[in-house]
Amino acid sequence: MTATVGFLYPGHSAEDDFPRMESLLNGAGAGVRLPLVHTDIGTDAHRVDALREMGSVDRLTAKLGELTGQGVAAVVWACTSASFVYGWDGAADQVRRLAAEAELPASSTSFAFARAARAVGARRVAVAATYPDDVAALFADFLGTAGIEVVAVRGSGVITAAEVGTWGRDEVLDLARSGDHPAADAVLLPDTALHTAAWLPELEAALGKPVLTANQVTAWEGLRLLDHPARCRAMGSLFADRAA
Structure with a gap:
């Protein structure tokens, strides 16, 4: 049976990762659908004020109907920064309200990272972020609340998601x-x-x-919500047998 997870994705940057991941997973026999709709982001800026507005529940729920109409069984807010900027409790409230509105299980990329780190047995992690240093530090704080020790944080000072979306293989490897x-x-x-x-x-x-x-962790989190243990080595250690 096909597992269908819907994603609310902010703006337009790397959304083509999702059909790529769907193809990789289905090539490994996972049987998944990963439909995505775009939310209105307002100001494209990795600043706390802009990110808090980007992640406002009203902006997210405005697009829910487009997902629920596609038969999704779970919803994930496919954004890290416009989740962890609220802190652990605020991000949890964001997800709770999203789930209530959708009447479906819900989560976000921030929580996906915390759970994925545990799934691969990582107690200590390094953060390599595109964000400015102050925003990257908030992500480290979020992980710390989850009991994950952050041993290093690197920010890159990139302000807009649009710029990040232009990075290719060499920039990602360097990061x-x-x-x-x-x-x-x-x-x-x-x-x-x-x-x-x-x-x-x-x-x-x-x-x-x-x-x-x-x-990657966003897709994994959506499938976790459905208890769908997809295995696909092309998707990294997180989707290997021991983590699935």
Whole structure:
């Protein structure tokens, strides 16, 4: 039976990762659909005020009908920064209200990272972020609340998702390498505007450890909500047998 998860994606940057992931997963026999709709982001800026507005529940629920009409069984807010900027309790309330409106299980990319880190056995992580330093630090705080030790945080100072969406393989590999730390069990790349789905095995081979990326963990979280244990080595350690 096909598992269908719907994603609310902010604006237009790396949304083509989702059909790519759907293809990879189904090529491994997963039987999934990953439909996506775009939310209105307002101001495209990695600033706390802009991110809090971007993640306002009214903006998210305005697009829910487009997803529920596609027969989805769960909904995920496919955004990291416009979730963790509310703090743990605020992000939980965002998800709770989204689930109530959709009358479906719901989550967000921020919570996906916390659960995915545990799934690959990572107690200590390094954060390699596209964000400015102050926003990256808020993500580290969020992970700390989940009981995950952050041993290094690297910000890149990129203000807009539009710019992040132009990054290719070389920039993504450089980001992961520069953000790694010898004490980290895994490296986290927390921006759904960043294309990563095409290079997940290559990233892990380059670093020699699990690499968790925003769109990857978002897809995994949606399938977790449906208890659908998809296995696909092209999707990295998170989708390997031991983590599934």
